[in-house]
Amino acid sequence: MLNAPLPMQRAMPNPHLAEYTRRMNRVLDHIDRHLDAPLDLATLASVANFSPFHFHRVFQAWLGETLGDYLRRRRLEIAASTLSTHPDEPVLNVALAVGFGSGEAFARAFKTRFGITPSDWRKQTPARWQAQLDAVRARQRDNRNPDQSDRNFDQAGTGTQEQDRASYTEMENAMNVTIQTLPPTRVAYLRHIGPYGPAIGQFWRGKFSPWVASHGLGANTTYGIGHDDPSVTSPEKCRYDAAVEVAADFVATGEVGIAELPGGRYAIAAFRGDVHTIGDAWMTLTRDWLPSSGYQFDNRPCFERYSGAPGDDRRREDFECDICIPVRPL
Template structure:
């Protein structure tokens, strides 16, 4: 019974997190969010803090500022005030003060520093690749900084060059069932797929269906223990989610799609190269939808980490 209660709490709180992300520009008061979770307002605040490790107010402030930081970086022509209002700040001055407290620089400085910040990340990728090709260099352990959208296994990185063949595609929306992981990306995500999601998908007869990995947070901005990731699978219209599984729609539209095939431990760098190298010179910019990995079928416990394949999908619109 205790496990059943825990599953129910997780399901309700995930609904709250999803609601918050969809309504960052609105006044998200305690009573409204308690109603989304089907908890009494009297108890909801304590439940939220116990489950997520931060108060509701701290979470709302952090999410608003993290979304703003990402928007400042990927939409360089969007006025700062528009971004502030879109994430729920009442004025540019209040936003600037909160942003500098969180990131140590003003919103404009953060935006100006973006090219240098991205270039530094790309240089780190190339340095790691050079070290992996040099037997005299110590091999690198996978860590949070190198984690991308998919799970990495422990161990040294293989000698792999990252290549890209990107196409622009219009993808249909997909109805998905998902299980959520909150915590560091990297090896933990591979363990989540193998030990948690794959058995769940098999039990529900979904192992052969198209699946998705959706990372909602940038680990260079969001604390590692707060990063959110959904392992998801396409489901028919009559599929009913039970237990901790949630139902959502993955938005359709225009995406830049790049195939990845190789060792899963290199996919974080492949994502970074795609978003920090290819995208700025492509004539496209990020659209306001999540990036995701698309798999031909749900990865299972026996999926080889050296023979991993997926499509990396970035929502885009013209500059």
């Protein structure tokens, strides 16, 4: 049982699936909120309302890794993202914020995980983001021109880079970024664990939207919340929440969780496009808009905000949303 393929949910009877899912999601949310604190087995077992004696077995069966391995991975992945998005934050502060007792211990663990030092990781951020953006744009060109999939990105004489730059400028202008202060928002969510991309759309259409409609919440604002950086976290371990705004007296049942999107200052960009260009929009804002804006990332989740649940037409891939990035002044 302990070596069953991830995610373990698929092997469990449906009557128990929802309860296990809700409890384990609650543990993962608790871990993210307390990475700077000791996270012992007994405390996390209490959060899940499982026996401490059995909790480590349940956790490993559910996520495919031990509790200790998960905590180490999650701390290092959050640290890697923080080093990239907070270029002026001292490395020691980053280490302490994710639960390491010293800079030396953090540096050793980080190099073991990523193969380079924290400082070198930070220095390589611009090149890494450029490579990610190039990959996104290459996939877009392949989708538009399937017969030209073998063409190199920097092939001379194609005009591709110039077209991409013009496309970026057009996208940046169209998104019209504004700085707004949002209130805290109570949401109910369903969680997807696995690669981002087309699977997320299938998750919304096949599971989340029907649940929203069945509870009469179709007119409420919905949100897409990615908890992991796919350039750091393995695709099969990435977590994504599809969420809908709910009233204070709404009671979640089954695998549905309740969370609060924190309020505060956000950079908000209006996006209109499809599943192939949303990644480009995120990268454009992170790589090109943010560094020249006078703002930096704040330690709150990024999310996409939608006006109501998506429609039922499963053939459509185009949509509109607000991309919301938590920010604070430099």
